Amino acid sequence: MGDGTWLRSRTAILCFEECWPFAEHLALDTSLHSKVSSLAQIASMSKQKDAAGLGALAFAHHEGDRSMLDLVPDAATLRFVSGGLGRPERFLESALTARNSEKRYKIVGAAHQYLRSATWGSDRATILAAGFLASRAEVTECVPAITFTSEFPYWVTFDRHTERGKGVLRDLGLEFRVSYRQLLWTEFYFESAKVNSLFESPWWHAEKKWRLRREGLSLEVAAALWEKMQPILIDRLDSDANELRSRIEPFLDITGLPTGLFD
DSSP: OOHHHHHHHHHHHHHHBBBBBGGOOOOOSSSHHHHHHHHHHHHHOBBOOOOHHHHHHHHHHHHOTTTTTTTOHHHHHHHHHHTTTSHHHHHHHHHHOOOOSSSHHHHHHHHHHHHOOSSHHHHHHHHOOOHHHHSSOOOOOOOOOOOOOOOOGGGGGGSSHHHHHHHHHHHHHHHTTHHHHHHHHHIIIIIIIIISBBBBOHHHHHHHHHHHHHTOHHHHHHHHHHHHHHHHHHHHHHHHHHHHHHHGGGGGGGSSSSSOOOO
């Protein structure tokens, strides 16, 4: 749609959020192909979301929130990454010196290279977290995800990032007397952020517990709430989902990927 700069930055940030070890292979240029092929590869990988979890928690800690400290895997790591947000370039430069393999060096180097792509503080924190994890934690190889054979649930795309999705969630909140924010974050963690193959990601799970707890929800209560709301949401978004499917499916080949983009 003519916004290649935005697509480049979002591709980089999605890499660090969804599968941070893939940053070793991230090579984005001005071409559409480099961005779309990277997104397709990231989508096909088993996810590793600890950089997203650690980054979100570190950003909140940097902003003065301490309510997550009893949930995190390691408070010292959280404080260290939080402190790095005050000097991100220096933080990543120190991470470069701490690497002990070519793979780690490439991941930290990618974090340094794409840091400027992040305009939101939470996105910058995620990239810093990936750099820290690459320099200190075990780097797990990227592997293909389990094949997803069910039909893609097009209704899921109408989530809290869309006006239509937000509108339906607000309507449900009023109808069932449930907090809009409770619905918003429940939908995010139990549907929008759901993946079919996830490596152990303790920082991601800590963020999930923390965010839901801030809205007054335990994991069990949130799961029960979503079990009740999901079929209603699916029904109300049915026409939107069908319209989106009709627009997209003519451009898919038998592999389910856009045709003509990888030639």
